[in-house]
Amino acid sequence: MAEAAISEFVSYELSDGIAHVGLNRPEKRNAINDRAVEAIAAVVARAEREAKAAVIFGHGKHFCAGLDLAEHVQKTPIEGVRGSRRWHAVFSMIEHGTIPWISALHGAVVGGGLELASATHIRVADRTAFMALPEGQRGIFVGGGGSVRAARLMGVARMTDMMLTGRVVSAEEAERWNLVQYVVDEGQARRKAEELARAAASNAELSNYAVINALPRIQDMAKEDGLFVESFIASFTSTSPEAEERLRAFLEKRAGKVQAPGT
Numbered sequence: 001m002a003e004a005a006i007s008e009f010v011s012y013e014l015s016d017g018i019a020h021v022g023l024n025r026p027e028k029r030n031a032i033n034d035r036a037v038e039a040i041a042a043v044v045a046r047a048e049r050e051a052k053a054a055v056i057f058g059h060g061k062h063f064c065a066g067l068d069l070a071e072h073v074q075k076t077p078i079e080g081v082r083g084s085r086r087w088h089a090v091f092s093m094i095e096h097g098t099i100p101w102i103s104a105l106h107g108a109v110v111g112g113g114l115e116l117a118s119a120t121h122i123r124v125a126d127r128t129a130f131m132a133l134p135e136g137q138r139g140i141f142v143g144g145g146g147s148v149r150a151a152r153l154m155g156v157a158r159m160t161d162m163m164l165t166g167r168v169v170s171a172e173e174a175e176r177w178n179l180v181q182y183v184v185d186e187g188q189a190r191r192k193a194e195e196l197a198r199a200a201a202s203n204a205e206l207s208n209y210a211v212i213n214a215l216p217r218i219q220d221m222a223k224e225d226g227l228f229v230e231s232f233i234a235s236f237t238s239t240s241p242e243a244e245e246r247l248r249a250f251l252e253k254r255a256g257k258v259q260a261p262g263t
């Protein structure tokens with residue numbers, strides 16, 4: 001049974017264990033103001049409670065135009081810090097929660113929109129998607145985690161270029177830059193993201209938790225530390241009751257095999 005809840009900023013629907021979260025302020029190109037951040041926090045918490053994977057997309061012609069610049073105009077420095085730290089906290093709920101998040105990108109994926117997409121675990125773009133970081137043109141800086149997440153995805157040299165020159169990156173370029181993992185035809189990003197979400201949702205939940213929480217942390221560790229942590233996580237997951245059942249299912253030929261592409 002599908003369940004829908006529409007707020008002023010975000011739509012939410014749960015269907016077959018997948019949460020579908022839609023940025024829902026198309027008249028402002030899904031620009032994110034303080035209340036929108038709280039609406040995102042609420043649906044992320046809800047998805048964490050009741051879904052096995054989630055897809056986030058934008059209603060209207062664009063994924064997200066980033067920070068709501070109208071609201072930002074009157075902020076004091078300390079209010080700016082508080083705002084940025086709140087974006088960090090909410091995007092960290094996505095990045096380091098318990099379920100995989102797939103973003104379905106189309107149209108503008110700009111500024112804070114790219115920061116939001118960078119907090120998800122897999123990014124799918126349709127051919128209309130374009131990425132930009134126009135913060136320099138607006139006299140500001142990334143504040144939603146972009147210097148950490150987007151820079152790790154594409155590399156600091158490319159991000160520096162985007163921020164200094166206003167370079168706009170196409171979906172195909174974004175794939176070559178590791179900013180997105182899939183490029184699909186116009187209008188197909190949600191369908192592909194949902195297919196990926198269903199695949200991820202069929203994994204053991206503990207394995208998914210390990211993937212989304214351990215991989216980015218291990219990447220930031222020294223090599224030997226990473227190997228040490230990996231062994232503990234490997235042992236912890238592989239000795240869980242679910243792993244035991246899934247391993248037995250494979251050996252008893254009750255589980256699917258890995259299929260070669262195109263078969």
Ligand code: 1HE
Binds near residue numbers: 066069112134138
């Ligand atoms: C906005 C915003 C916004 C649109 N804040 N109101 N982000 C930017 O610098 C991107 C600014 N936006 C744009 O470049 C374009 O709007 C788009 C390429 C995203 C879309 O273009 P288009 O032609 O489809 O829409 P539009 O006509 O430009 O915008 C429609 C309305 O949305 C218009 O308002 P209206 O009252 O005149 O109808 C726009 O003003 C409004 N709008 N984008 C406020 N961002 C945590 S730090 C993150 C830092 C950043 O994100 S910096 C990047 C900010």
